[in-house]
Amino acid sequence: MVNRCCDRPALSPLARLAQRGVPHGNRGHDDAYDHTRLSRCATCGSGVVESHSHDCWDPSDHSSWDMYWWWRIDPADMDVVLELVGDCPAPLKPGCDCRLHRGLGASTPPAGALSRETPYEKAPVPAAKVRIDDGIPGWA
Ligand SMILES: [Zn+2]
Ligand SMILES: [Zn+2]
Structure with missing residues (x-):
């Protein structure tokens, strides 16, 4: 769908780290939904x-719906x-209780300059790293 790493990306899912709410268009959706x-x-x-x-939440402004x-x-x-x-x-x-999910699902990597965009635009992608602190992984 989107080129975020190299010229011929072949992405396969590794982990669903976090998820809140029900996706838009699905039964039970209540304004907000997010995932990592x-x-x-x-x-x-x-x-x-x-x-x-x-x-x-604001039905008149579709452009503000998705980030x-x-x-x-x-x-x-x-x-x-x-x-x-x-x-x-x-x-x-996403609800798994292991240290991967507890550590990396609790937050997102620090946002670099201009990392907010739709998936259809091209922009430099900031780098992230995982650091283990006292046995619990976190973003660095
Ligand atoms: Zn790649
Ligand atoms: Zn897990």
Whole structure:
């Protein structure tokens, strides 16, 4: 869908880190929905973090409904991420209670300059890293 790491991205989902609410258009949707997801590119080995925030509280202004943030994780920084995902019993379950989900699902990476955009625009993507602090992973 979108090029966030290299010229020939081949992203596959690695983990659903967090999810709040019911997606727009689905039964039970109540204005707000957001999620944070982690993918890995088979071409370049980078990780891609996507955070989506939806709020349709104001029906007159569609342009304000959806916001996207993207980060890229260097292939060299993916080892620790893959290890955490490997230790998680359910990487695609946002409610999982393992340290991957507790650590990385609680927040998003620090937003760099201009990381807010729709997925259809091209802009430099800030880099993110995972750092383990006292056994609990966090974004750096
Ligand atoms: Zn790539
Ligand atoms: Zn987990």
